[in-house]
Amino acid sequence: MNNQRIGFIGAGNMATALLRGLLRAQRVTPEQIRISDVDGAKREQCAKAHGVQAAASNAELCAWASTLVLAVKPQSLPGVLKECAASLQPSSLVISIAAGVRSITIGDALASARIVRAMPNTPALVGAGATALCAGPRASASDVEFARSLFDACGRSVVVDETHMDAVTGLSGSGPAYVMLVIESLADGGVAAGLSRETALLLATQTVLGSAQLLLESGEHPATWKDRVTSPGGTTAAGLAALEGGRLRYTIGRAVQHATRRAHELGNR
Secondary structure (H helix, E strand, O other): OOOOOEEEEOOOHHHHHHHHHHHHOOOOOHHHEEEEOOOHHHHHHHHHHHOOEEOOOHHHHHHHOOEEEEOOOHHHHHHHHHHHHHHOOOOOEEEEOOOOOOHHHHHHHOOOOEEEEEEOOHHHHHOOEEEEEEEOOOOOHHHHHHHHHHHHHHEEEEEOOHHHHHHHHHHHHOHHHHHHHHHHHHHHHHHHOOOOHHHHHHHHHHHHHHHHHHHHHHOOOHHHHHHHHOOOOOHHHHHHHHHHHOOHHHHHHHHHHHHHHHHHHHHOO
């Protein structure tokens, strides 16, 4: 990546997480990154915090960058694309993390750029994000792999067809909120059983973290570990029976489906 010049339009949480991950992993040097944001104070604060340069405008940033990351809210994207179209370098790589915006929409606005669309999630803020990427107009397989290497600096990534991006939004994009609700519910159960709030929340959080790490490192199916923990007639079996009786499996699956449908609706506005 020595010859890459990476520009970020937007200095919010996701842009900051990716920028920080790249620098922490030493994928690029601070001199290879510049940022722009409509909020001048946020732009300068982000630049100072990470030792990178702030661009005076989106147009200036587009003229400099070889790879441009669009890290703005979907409603702000049309105006940003108009600014970029006039100054973007020919055949630049543009990576969009604007939720719900189809790659063809960006490709039509930036006629010569190679477009990659990405959907990261909030755990990227602590280097544990899950990101799905897909190729858009004019993007090559090597463009997607390069984009993937950026997001791998703050978590793990997968490549999907764009037709699956709404499902990604419903699962991993919205998923942290579902997991937070599960952690909160586990802690509430612990408090009801007599634990202090602080102890219950710590145990619930670490249990979810450890269980996820166990799955990632073992590569085994979650049902395998569920069965290993469950003894006939034991405490876990009693707890699982309550969860199945409450249709937890169905309810979580339904949450993903509803969020997927909503992502599709928003993308078609």
